[in-house]
Amino acid sequence: xAGVIQSPRHEVTEMGQEVTLRCKPISGHDYLFWYRxxxxxxxxxxxxxxxxxxxxxxxMPEDRFSAKMPNASFSTLKIQPSEPxxxxxxxxxxxxxxxxxxxxxxxxxxxxx
Amino acid sequence: xAKTTQPISMDSYEGQEVxxxxxxxxxxTNDYITWYQQFPSQGPRxxxxxxxxxxxxxxxxxxxxxxxxxxxxxxxxVSLSDTAVYYCxxxxxxxxxxxxxxxxxxxxxxxxxx
Numbered sequence: 001x002a003g004v005i006q007s008p009r010h011e012v013t014e015m016g017q018e019v020t021l022r023c024k025p026i027s028g029h030d031y032l033f034w035y036r037x038x039x040x041x042x043x044x045x046x047x048x049x050x051x052x053x054x055x056x057x058x059x060m061p062e063d064r065f066s067a068k069m070p071n072a073s074f075s076t077l078k079i080q081p082s083e084p085x086x087x088x089x090x091x092x093x094x095x096x097x098x099x100x101x102x103x104x105x106x107x108x109x110x111x112x113x
Numbered sequence: 114x115a116k117t118t119q120p121i122s123m124d125s126y127e128g129q130e131v132x133x134x135x136x137x138x139x140x141x142t143n144d145y146i147t148w149y150q151q152f153p154s155q156g157p158r159x160x161x162x163x164x165x166x167x168x169x170x171x172x173x174x175x176x177x178x179x180x181x182x183x184x185x186x187x188x189x190x191v192s193l194s195d196t197a198v199y200y201c202x203x204x205x206x207x208x209x210x211x212x213x214x215x216x217x218x219x220x221x222x223x224x225x226x227x
Contacts, residue, residue: 045215098207106154
């Protein structure tokens with residue numbers, strides 16, 4: 001298995017632009033997570049899905065952030081409009097569920113100038 | 114979910130054993146303990162998990178006392194490549210809406226030197 005695949009690996013954009021991060025979970029995993037990591041705040045859970053349905057989005061910072069999972073093999077995290085404070089590494093992870101570990105992708109490093 | 118507390122950093126020399134203790138005083142009956150390792154520029158990677166007593170795999174051992182209010186991750190004979198951040202998490206052992214709210218704390222930065 002190729003593991004969790006995220007794209008792009010790096011994204012540099014200007015303030016105000018729309019940014020879309022993509023994730024392909026491990027096949028058969030029912031849970032998908034989006035995390036954000038910064039030096040100041042560490043790893044923060046933004047949202048997670050179970051069977052393509054968003055279960056908890058209380059970690060999404062504000063309305064500029066949205067996440068979708070149109071099918072079991074694809075998810076997107078969108079920021080519109082982006083701001084410099086959104087600069088961080090965004091990780092996607094997937095899991096079989098209770099008792100099973102999370103498998104993380106290699107992340108997308110976002111820089112908003 | 115139970116909150117965890119672990120040391121901010123630990124230093125070690127190559128070949129030594131490193132033990133990282135995590136406190137989780139409010140752990141619930143069905144909760145289990147899981148540990149992750151993160152290298153720079155990579156996502157966290159699962160190391161080991163357990164419910165009670167001792168668990169060992171090819172990478173580490175996990176010791177959990179009877180009261181389960183703490184756990185200790187043991188890394189035997191560390192090498193330079195074990196330099197990483199180590200996270201302790203407590204997760205529900207039953208499927209609930211809160212299972213996915215897995216929060217990573219600050220972790221423990223382990224630095225191994227020659």
